[in-house]
Amino acid sequence: MVKFSDEKLKKVDEIVARYPAGKQKSALLPVLHLAQDEFGGWLSAESMDYVASLLHLEPIEVYEVATFYSMYNLKPVGKYMFEVCQTGPCMINGCDDIIKYISDTLGIKPGETTADGLFSLKTVECLGACGYAPMMQLGKTFREHLTKEKIDGIIAECRRNAN
Amino acid sequence: MGRKVLIDKAHIEGIRFYDVYRKNGGYASVEKAFKTSPADVVEEVKKSGLRGRGGAGFPTGMKWSFIAKPEGVPRHLVCNADESEPGTFKDRYLMEFLPHLLIEGLIVSSYALGSNATYIYIRGEYAWIVDILEQAIAEAKNNGWLGKNILGTGFDCEIYVHRGAGAYICGEETALIESLEGKRGNPRIKPPFPAVKGAWDRPTVVNNVETLAAVVPIINLGGEEYAKIGIGKSTGTKLISACGNIKKQGVYEIDMTISVEEFIYSDEYCGGIANGKRLKACIPGGSSVPILPANLLLKTAKGDTRMMTYESLSDGGFTTGSMMGSGGFIVLDEDQCVVRNTYTFARFYRHESCGQCSPCREGTGWMEKILKNIENGKGKISDIDLLWDIQRKIEGNTICPLGDAAAWPVAAAIRHFRDEFEWHVKNPSECLQRNYGLAHYADPRPVAVPA
Numbered sequence: 001m002v003k004f005s006d007e008k009l010k011k012v013d014e015i016v017a018r019y020p021a022g023k024q025k026s027a028l029l030p031v032l033h034l035a036q037d038e039f040g041g042w043l044s045a046e047s048m049d050y051v052a053s054l055l056h057l058e059p060i061e062v063y064e065v066a067t068f069y070s071m072y073n074l075k076p077v078g079k080y081m082f083e084v085c086q087t088g089p090c091m092i093n094g095c096d097d098i099i100k101y102i103s104d105t106l107g108i109k110p111g112e113t114t115a116d117g118l119f120s121l122k123t124v125e126c127l128g129a130c131g132y133a134p135m136m137q138l139g140k141t142f143r144e145h146l147t148k149e150k151i152d153g154i155i156a157e158c159r160r161n162a163n
Numbered sequence: 164m165g166r167k168v169l170i171d172k173a174h175i176e177g178i179r180f181y182d183v184y185r186k187n188g189g190y191a192s193v194e195k196a197f198k199t200s201p202a203d204v205v206e207e208v209k210k211s212g213l214r215g216r217g218g219a220g221f222p223t224g225m226k227w228s229f230i231a232k233p234e235g236v237p238r239h240l241v242c243n244a245d246e247s248e249p250g251t252f253k254d255r256y257l258m259e260f261l262p263h264l265l266i267e268g269l270i271v272s273s274y275a276l277g278s279n280a281t282y283i284y285i286r287g288e289y290a291w292i293v294d295i296l297e298q299a300i301a302e303a304k305n306n307g308w309l310g311k312n313i314l315g316t317g318f319d320c321e322i323y324v325h326r327g328a329g330a331y332i333c334g335e336e337t338a339l340i341e342s343l344e345g346k347r348g349n350p351r352i353k354p355p356f357p358a359v360k361g362a363w364d365r366p367t368v369v370n371n372v373e374t375l376a377a378v379v380p381i382i383n384l385g386g387e388e389y390a391k392i393g394i395g396k397s398t399g400t401k402l403i404s405a406c407g408n409i410k411k412q413g414v415y416e417i418d419m420t421i422s423v424e425e426f427i428y429s430d431e432y433c434g435g436i437a438n439g440k441r442l443k444a445c446i447p448g449g450s451s452v453p454i455l456p457a458n459l460l461l462k463t464a465k466g467d468t469r470m471m472t473y474e475s476l477s478d479g480g481f482t483t484g485s486m487m488g489s490g491g492f493i494v495l496d497e498d499q500c501v502v503r504n505t506y507t508f509a510r511f512y513r514h515e516s517c518g519q520c521s522p523c524r525e526g527t528g529w530m531e532k533i534l535k536n537i538e539n540g541k542g543k544i545s546d547i548d549l550l551w552d553i554q555r556k557i558e559g560n561t562i563c564p565l566g567d568a569a570a571w572p573v574a575a576a577i578r579h580f581r582d583e584f585e586w587h588v589k590n591p592s593e594c595l596q597r598n599y600g601l602a603h604y605a606d607p608r609p610v611a612v613p614a
Contacts, residue, residue: 018323020237020280023363028345029328033287061345068347068517069328071287087249088450088507089406089493125331125511126249126450127288130491131404131412140290 002039002050012054024055028065031055032072041081042073070124078113078120080158083137084146086123089130098134098146099123105155118162119155164431165418166392168380168400169373173260179295181302184263190308192382196271197316204275208378210386212398217243217334217371218449218489220473229358230276231366238366240278242269242375243339244285244292247331249450249511250491253402254372256414258285258292261376262299266322268375270308271382273320276368280321284339287328296324331515335563336369338517349519350563373402373490393419397472401490407445408496410434423447423469423476424461427494440496443601444580447476448488450508451568453575454501455485456604466610481575497601501583502594505576506534512569520561526553527569534573537584540591547584551577580604 004012012031019026031051032043039047043066052059066072084090084099099121103109106119113120129135132144143154177183184190196204209224230238242265246254258265265283273281285293300322303309311319325343327333333342337351340362361367377399381389390398397419406412409427411434417426427442428435436442442457461469464483469475473487495504513527533550536542554570561567577584582602587594 018280018282018325020363023344025345026325026343026363029287029342030326033326033328055345064347065345069287069330070514071329086507087511088446088504089250091503091507092407092493092495092499124329125514126247128246128252128255128286130250130252130406130493131414132252133406137288142288 002035002044002047004034004038004054008034008038016055025057025061027055028057028062029069032062032066036072040076041079042076076113076117077122079118079162080138081120081122082154083122083124083127084110085125085127085129085133085135085137087126089126090133090135093133095134095146098136098148098151101148101151105151118158165416165421166400167416167418168384168389168392169264169376169402170257170261170414170416173256179260179262179299181263181299181306184261185306188383189263190267190270190303192267192379193270193274193308194314196274196382197314197318201275201277204271204382207386208275208381211377211381211389212386212396213374213377213381213389214396214398214473215371216373216377216401216490218248218451220487223370223374226358226370227272227276227368229356230368231359232277233366236365237279238277239362239368240269240273240276240281241339241343241362241367241369242281242283242372243334243336243369244283244289244372245327245331245334245339246289246372246489247286247334247515248489248491249508250406250446250493251404251449251489252406253404253414253490255289255292256404257372257376257402258289258296262295263303264376264379265296265372266299266303266308268378269322270303270313270320271378272370272375273322274318278368279319280323282343282362283322283324284333284343285324285326286333287326290326293324293326300324330517331511332517332563332565335565338563339369340367347517349517350565352562394470394472395474397474397487401471401487403471403490403492405433405492405494407492407494408437408440408499409494410437417471419470419472421471422461423471426471426492433492433494436494436496438496440498441601441605442494443497443499443604444495444501446485446491446493446495446572448486449491450493450511451571452486452488453481453484453571454495454504454579455575456579458605458608459483459579460485462608464608464610481571482578485575498598500538500598501576501580502534502538502587503598505572506531506538508572509534509569512565516565516569520566522557522560523566523569526557526566529553530569530573537587538594540587540594542584542588542591544585544588546588547577547581 333348338348509531558570
């Protein structure tokens with residue numbers, strides 16, 4: 001059964017308090033982020049139901065939001081998700097080669113996860129780093145001015161951190 | 164050197180933190196504003212001629228004056244930090260390097276509008292910036308700039324950061340409000356406007372990050388003094404995020420007195436086209452605005468020098484002009500393919516359409532499919548006319564401007580680069596090997612002389 005720690009439950013209360021009384025639904029997006037971080041990097045039906053119960057919402061209110069926003073993962077993903085931007089400015093700066101290189105190196109296509117569960121590759125639309133293209137999001141941070149050498153370095157770094 | 168009033172201090176070591184920011188004149192505008200009435204602050208912003216920096220360019224002071232003030236109903240200011248327009252990364256720069264400038268602008272603006280709870284709606288991907296902003300808010304609060312009875316004025320204000328979760332549409336103000344309320348980002352039908360019925364049905368003003376940061380120099384200099392920067396109705400400075408095939412990509416503050424040519428080629432700004440290539444085209448204000456070929460970018464159809472101002476960039480309307488938009492300046496050199504670029508934008512808008520209105524939901528996907536075919540040498544000449552027809556039927560037929568934003572780049576690409584599209588169709592295997600190139604897009608245009 002999924003459940004937040006007391007510390008995280010305190011965080012939920014803190015988030016709810018940011019909004020007017022009785023408008024705790026406003027806390028849904030931040031609390032879903034919290035749930036995704038806590039419960040394995042994705043939102044299972046169980047996690048979403050848990051969030052619904054915390055915020056006194058109907059489960060459907062949570063599902064409809066979780067399915068709308070692209071950052072909520074509705075199925076399990078790798079420990080490290082490479083989210084590579086493929087919109088105009090990144091395309092101009094060679095993101096297609098970067099995507100292909102990651103794909104070849106890890107042996108997965110966009111949307112797939114490696115068998116060891118370590119890496120996922122996802123193509124995304126503009127992340128607001130057009131001047132530092134090509135780029136990808138990895139966890140909470142952006143990795144910019146990507147080259148094949150940098151990708152090798154990032155993969156090695158992830159493998160090191162995973163152990 | 165152009166005048167800078169926003170990011171002139173960004174290079175100072177430690178400016179991200181309160182002490183350094185304060186030592187360098189930070190929070191002076193709050194002290195100054197609090198000595199006057201909220202109405203006086205609105206008046207200064209009106210005098211400044213400041214126009215919304217998010218893309219629409221609507222006069223900020225006027226927007227503020229629309230806010231309804233029903234008795235006993237709280238009002239809210241919401242800062243739109245959902246920067247997602249391809250080509251645009253200026254708000255990120257401001258928040259990352261000068262978080263206190265935004266907080267300072269938010270305090271003054273909250274005071275002007277009577278907002279006791281102000282929200283920063285930030286795009287979910289800028290996750291690390293949430294930490295930077297929350298730290299700045301905590302510092303400001305510890306030093307008495309936020310909380311109850313600020314500086315003894317009786318004015319209370321709290322600022323909260325609300326993180327989105329990946330949806331371009333939430334940059335549209337009513338979708339942003341829906342998202343703030345914990346719902347899907349489906350834009351609302353206007354009226355009622357947010358100024359009357361916004362977040363939680365309360366009067367709400369939504370402004371862009373750069374707009375709210377600009378309130379600081381406006382109060383410090385005075386509205387009239389600020390309005391002296393720039394040309395005509397393009398007052399003040401504008402942040403331009405420049406990217407694509409230029410030597411120096413990055414965020415520049417311009418005082419709206421320079422030409423497009425100077426912006427691209429001078430060493431103070433972009434430093435020219437990278438790798439000794441020639442300029443082919445440019446999208447001067449983010450992916451939604453019309454793309455222009457080099458010969459229409461540097462000079463207007465009338466033969467005038469095109470300037471980096473709201474008026475000059477839109478000179479010629481959509482037939483021969485473009486827009487300032489969000490300031491996302493995307494430069495394409497002679498090696499770039501306009502069809503491919505347009506295809507990536509169409510894919511973007513299909514991905515970001517909220518699905519509420521049929522013309523946008525169906526049209527964006529249809530355009531993407533056709534453009535993908537043309538790009539891959541599988542298109543027909545009739546596809547080009549079909550694309551034109553689809554974009555016409557999206558534009559103006561949707562609840563929010565995302566439909567227009569998806570239609571315009573396709574329309575402009577066909578309008579100015581139709582021969583490049585036709586070349587793709589007529590040379591299906593060659594277009595997979597090479598791009599169309601510069602062609603005639605930089606040639607001087609004949610200037611029509613009135614009889």
